[in-house]
Amino acid sequence: MEPTRFLTALREEQQKLSERVIEQDGGLQVERVAGVDAGYDGNTMHIVAVSIDAKDLALTEIIAVKRQAEFPYIPTYLAYREFPGIEAAVRRLKRRPDVLLIDGHGRLHPALFGVACNVGVRLDLPTVGVAKHPLVGRVRPRTRSPSRASPVEFRGQVRGYAWTPPGRERPIYVSIGHRISLERALEVVRGSTLHGYPEPLRLADRIGREMKRNKE
Known part of the structure; x- marks a missing residue:
């Protein structure tokens, strides 16, 4: 199949699967929050999943x-690149997390189905997309307080x-995964952030970098 047709x-x-995303939590009780991050050494993926206690x-x-x-x-x-590694890491966790944070977008995606949505739907887990850079959408003007979040609109709705x-x-940038x-x-993202980024993702990124350095 030609590359253009393949991506189409x-x-x-993605657009079809996006209809399966559930945008409510039904009174979700959060005790364990996990985060997963993928790093690369050439074509080798280093996937790290970190789980933390939601309270402390x-x-x-x-x-x-x-x-x-x-x-x-x-x-x-x-998601087509990283899901196999993410799935392997998450399934090895002894305790299934109540919420899984993904280093990437969820609903803030051209198809409303970023990697966080893909992982959530396929693993049937509550997931949240957390990204350092915007992909789509328009950020409403910021409030005066830096601690307040600004809604991101995409296709006429607040998506993140x-x-x-x-x-x-x-x-x-925070958005729904599933x-x-x-x-x-x-x-959940606010409650798990200590040093400028959600702790599970911050630790997963740091550990992944250490793994790569130790290999070198």
Whole structure:
């Protein structure tokens, strides 16, 4: 299949699967929050999943896996590259997390189905997309207080929040992945942030970098 037709087929698949995303949490009780991050050494993926206690943010579990990437890096199709490694890491966690934070977008995506949505739907887990850079949407003017989040509109609806954590100059972008409301997603991200980024994702990124350095 020609590359253009292939990507068109994948986009259509994303759009179809986006209809399965659940944007509510049904009174979700959050005790464990996990985060998963993917780093690369050439074509080798280093996937790290970190789980923390939602109350005191204490580290409870670390899982690290290595996988060869079988899909090229193509913006907005990240899930097709990273899902196998993410799935392997998450399934190895001894305790299934109540919420999984994904280093990437959820609903703030051209097909309303970023990697956080893909992982959530396929693993049937409450997921939240957390990204350092915007992909789509328009951020409403910021409020005066830097601790307040600014809604991000896309296709006529609020699909996420741009939130600047204390101690950070630039905002992070929070959006629904699956089985969670947008307000609850922001609440979980805020509650798990200590040093400018959600603790599970910050630790997963740091551990992944250490793994790569140790290899070198």
